[in-house]
Amino acid sequence: MKWKSLIKVALKSIMKNRMRSFLTMLGIIIGVASVIALISVGRGTQADISGKIQSMGTNLLMVMPGASGFGGVSRGAGSWHTLTIADAEKIENEATLVTQVSPVVRESAQVIAGRNNWFTSVQGVTENYTVIRSWPVDRGAFFTDRDVKAMAKVAVLGATVADTLFPGQDPIGARIRVGNVPFTVVGVLGTKGQNMMGSDQDDIILAPATTVLFRLGDGKWINSITVSAVSEQETEAARSEIETIMRRAHQLAGSEENDFSIRTQTELNEMATSVTKMMTLLLSAVAGVSLLVGGIGIMNIMLVSVTERTREIGIRLAIGAREADVLVQFLIEAAIISLMGGLLGILLGLVTAGIIGKAISASVVIDPVTIAVSFLFSGIIGIFFGFYPAKKAAALNPIEALHYE
């Protein structure tokens, strides 16, 4: 038997029944298209989130109050008041693997500037914060360590706050009131955009940590300490170093649990990707089911086709086709149908991924391995579900098949 002629025969029979062949392919097309679209968009979203986490700053570590979840009952991170500015200073002075440290004091307040007012988050930080978060000022200047020491009432506005309070004006040097405390605007931050949770990072006011802590906060407890390690590779080493320093600072005995927790960017990354991975997995399962349904569709139509072509099979057997020849002919036909379906599905999937990506403004990552695997997989589905009908065709009795009406 000649493969070339076999493929020609199969193609001819597919082309003779264009509409039916297309309908047979449809299941595979939809299955493959959804796999490709979902995985492309899933990967893209994952990349977006990683990118956003990266944009939070390089080699970032966050020290949060509260235990991170060892032992019996654990309260959520951040639920305790355990961190102070002194802790931040200790880390800055003693740790060797960190470059920048900034305490973060988070408050919310109504901010008034002239006739405009706005409710926003006020964060007390130090000058290092702009470096850690790679967040430069756009206009004016950031406040200095001297401002922090002096508890100066100066503020740097996020882009959104600046636009809201000072539409079309230069806010540098302007006076604003945060709660009851008057501040002078010294700078405006560059635009940072949305974070991975979708909230506007530019809707913020930064002020010296001491000022926020003593003028707006409770004067003792800070919300977190943001640290950047010397390099990404040293993040884990920096973590244990900070842990040691913190345990000593908090005078914890050997058996006591940490009253703080340290998060690294890698962890945040993992957390976020595990969510998208879960989604991708779930959606892929749905796509897998539609591929299965597509396969059953192929089997269905092939069975009809075998019945319809009983006479043809009889003729082939009579002129000397072996059972294996008929089997192979129908298998090739099934494989070609499903591979064509796979190909169309890949095209449709890529187009769909592009459209979805545009619609939800997510990136689309096209993975050649995924495409190759879907293509191969559709061929396997064709052969698997084509086998039973092909076997049935090959087992026909030539005499009965020849006289089939």
Place this chain on the structure above:
Amino acid sequence: MALIELNNLTKTYRMGDIDVHALRGVNMKVEEREFLAITGASGSGKSTMLNILGCLDLPSGGEYVLGGVQVSGLGKRELADIRNEKIGFVFQGFNLLPRTSALENVELPLLYDRAGRIKDPARKAIEVLTRVGLADRLHHEPNKLSGGEQQRVAIARALINEPSILLADEPTGNLDTVTSMEVIEIFRDLNRQGMTIILVTHEPDIAHQARRAIELRDGRIVKDVVL
């Protein structure tokens, strides 16, 4: 040695609970270059006999020797190969593949020609189609051809593998008298050129065109005459 030898050939079908004895001990020899007509009423066993001669079916008992090969004991694969290499079939209903040109229909058996005896299928197909007078119908599909032309395509298809025997099952059953005679004339021509032909028919006129006629009744040969 005879081309075909049947020794006490029997065929019994089981239909439900009843055994149907289609052939009850047939003895027959066919030499090369013979033109044999098998006649008989319907149910006489002539179709069964043709199916066995054509290796589409196996006998229940007795011997069938084709060109020195004992067919009775062969498996499905060997039967398929014999059908491909040694036998050419012509059917009553033409049995051409629809929406497939005359040329492609005729080439079809070569798809299964494992030995690769014919080197240039297209050329060979044109040659046999020319032999049956259809040189100008190569690219016509069956539904564009008359009944007689379709049957001639089927004959060409039967000839392409250079078989040792041509088996025809009621080849004129679907044709009018004039066309029937044209088709029979092709058979006579082929026979004159040396082809062994066995033809099953219930029409005495057709049977008379052969050189030898056998009549079957109830699964036995009741008459064997040279015409």
